[in-house]
Amino acid sequence: MNLVSIPNTTGGHLGGWRHPSSYSQTAMNLDCVIELAQLAERGKFDAVFLADGNAVRDMQPPALFAANHPSARPVGFEPTTVLSAVSVLTKKIGVVATATTTYDEPWSVARRFASLDHISRGRAGWNLVTTSYAGDALNFSRTEHMLREERYTRAEEFHDVVIDLWDSWAEDAFPEDKPTGQFLDPSRVRNIDHEGPHFRVKGPLNVARSPQGRPVVFMAGQSSRGMELAARHADALFGAGSTKQHCLDAYAGVKGRMSKYGRKPESLKILPGISVFVGRTTAEADELYEELQGLISPTLGVHYLSKIMEMDLSPYPLDGPLPDVPGHTLGGSSLREYIIDMSRKGGWSIRQTYERSLPSIGAPLFRGTPRQIADEMEDWYRSQACDGFTILAPLAPRGLRNFVDLVIPELQRRGLARTEYATSTLRGHLGLDHPVNPHFPNVAAR
Ligand SMILES: Cc1cc2nc3c(=O)[nH]c(=O)nc-3n(C[C@H](O)[C@H](O)[C@H](O)COP(=O)(O)O)c2cc1C
Numbered sequence: 001m002n003l004v005s006i007p008n009t010t011g012g013h014l015g016g017w018r019h020p021s022s023y024s025q026t027a028m029n030l031d032c033v034i035e036l037a038q039l040a041e042r043g044k045f046d047a048v049f050l051a052d053g054n055a056v057r058d059m060q061p062p063a064l065f066a067a068n069h070p071s072a073r074p075v076g077f078e079p080t081t082v083l084s085a086v087s088v089l090t091k092k093i094g095v096v097a098t099a100t101t102t103y104d105e106p107w108s109v110a111r112r113f114a115s116l117d118h119i120s121r122g123r124a125g126w127n128l129v130t131t132s133y134a135g136d137a138l139n140f141s142r143t144e145h146m147l148r149e150e151r152y153t154r155a156e157e158f159h160d161v162v163i164d165l166w167d168s169w170a171e172d173a174f175p176e177d178k179p180t181g182q183f184l185d186p187s188r189v190r191n192i193d194h195e196g197p198h199f200r201v202k203g204p205l206n207v208a209r210s211p212q213g214r215p216v217v218f219m220a221g222q223s224s225r226g227m228e229l230a231a232r233h234a235d236a237l238f239g240a241g242s243t244k245q246h247c248l249d250a251y252a253g254v255k256g257r258m259s260k261y262g263r264k265p266e267s268l269k270i271l272p273g274i275s276v277f278v279g280r281t282t283a284e285a286d287e288l289y290e291e292l293q294g295l296i297s298p299t300l301g302v303h304y305l306s307k308i309m310e311m312d313l314s315p316y317p318l319d320g321p322l323p324d325v326p327g328h329t330l331g332g333s334s335l336r337e338y339i340i341d342m343s344r345k346g347g348w349s350i351r352q353t354y355e356r357s358l359p360s361i362g363a364p365l366f367r368g369t370p371r372q373i374a375d376e377m378e379d380w381y382r383s384q385a386c387d388g389f390t391i392l393a394p395l396a397p398r399g400l401r402n403f404v405d406l407v408i409p410e411l412q413r414r415g416l417a418r419t420e421y422a423t424s425t426l427r428g429h430l431g432l433d434h435p436v437n438p439h440f441p442n443v444a445a446r
Pocket of ligand 1: 050051052053098100128129130131132133148219220221222223224225226227238239273
């Protein structure tokens with residue numbers, strides 16, 4: 001079973017950062033990120049993953065901004081920069097970060113992640129996203145956000161250009177031969193002149209072919225376009241559902257689409273996010289859950305739900321039903337649709353909706369003893385709801401520490417988690433093939 005950890009220093013639960021046992025100062029605190037990554041490495045996770053966005057969100061109205069929870073990321077490191085630091089202070093664990101295809105450039109992304117792959121000696125992964133938060137447009141000289149269709153058309157071309165740039169050089173392109181004075185071999189590089197609807201990019205990339213051949217490509221899109229792109233190009237897919245049934249359907253759906261692109265199902269790893277509340281006893285797990293729930297005030301709950309619904313819910317009665325929310329939004333979010341659906345089906349009030357759906361921010365919630373959690377994970381894994389999980393700990397560092405100390409040994413006993421790293425690259429950990437450079441296929445022979 002593959003396992004990815006999100007080293008979220010403020011925790012995955014809305015109230016997590018306020019808990020007395022949580023880090024007391026997290027903003028721009030490198031030590032916390034490093035501690036969490038080293039903890040995940042102690043648990044022999046495949047990788048740590050840092051999500052990312054750009055705009056500081058929801059500054060208007062001021063009351064909404066004041067209720068801003070840190071998960072909206074008002075402050076944080078640029079992820080490939082911080083992961084460069086993490087990678088020199090860890091040895092084996094993969095380092096995965098988000099970079100957007102909507103507002104970044106293929107050249108910059110190819111260069112950053114190829115560099116990270118070199119710095120980490122083969123442990124880098126790129127989470128390719130299309131930005132859903134409309135406000136990011138204003139950070140990048142645009143007045144309007146791109147519509148989802150355009151975002152995905154651009155993402156597809158963006159991906160292809162990045163791959164092409166990563167394939168610029170043969171592995172043996174730099175002999176650096178002092179006696180002959182030959183630094184590079186000009187027969188071992190390609191000229192790239194990409195011209196497409198969105199990008200005109202001249203290559204080659206100014207980074208040598210990276211240790212993994214190409215960094216691992218993760219994706220996280222949940223729409224039909226997102227799933228299609230993943231089936232075609234992704235090595236790994238985050239968060240493919242919010243319930244087991246969701247995950248079973250998404251797993252079969254995405255894997256089923258792969259054959260038309262000539263891909264084998266095992267060449268894509270599907271790793272839904274789960275939020276884990278573990279205790280030595282069920283009472284201990286429940287107690288932690290209740291403590292954190294108690295840290296979400298109705299004001300924060302309503303404001304946070306309002307952000308997800310893209311509609312101010314504060315004028316509506318807290319114990320009345322969720323009102324009709326606008327159907328189409330520019331950003332588009334599967335989380336929003338999921339929460340509306342759950343709320344309607346369950347007949348939930350606004351209060352119940354935020355109480356039940358926000359603690360794990362849409363992810364399925366696994367709560368109980370190590371054995372109960374491992375049972376549930378094993379069940380999902382064996383019934384092909386996933387190839388592994390992305391673990392969201394509700395508070396930091398206690399949540400991840402408990403997972404590593406309590407759940408990992410239980411998974412190891414069942415033969416579901418490794419006890420030692422058998423490889424040193426992220427591709428190796430995930431069980432993915434090393435890609436051959438199609439333009440220089442015979443390096444080994446040379
Ligand atoms: C587990 C997970 C992690 C994500 N991480 C990011 C992120 O770091 N940055 C971002 O802009 N979007 C992130 N997203 C959003 C998606 O990548 C995607 O862009 C968004 O869902 C819109 O695409 P869709 O309409 O296909 O769902 C994440 C989604 C999931 C499920």
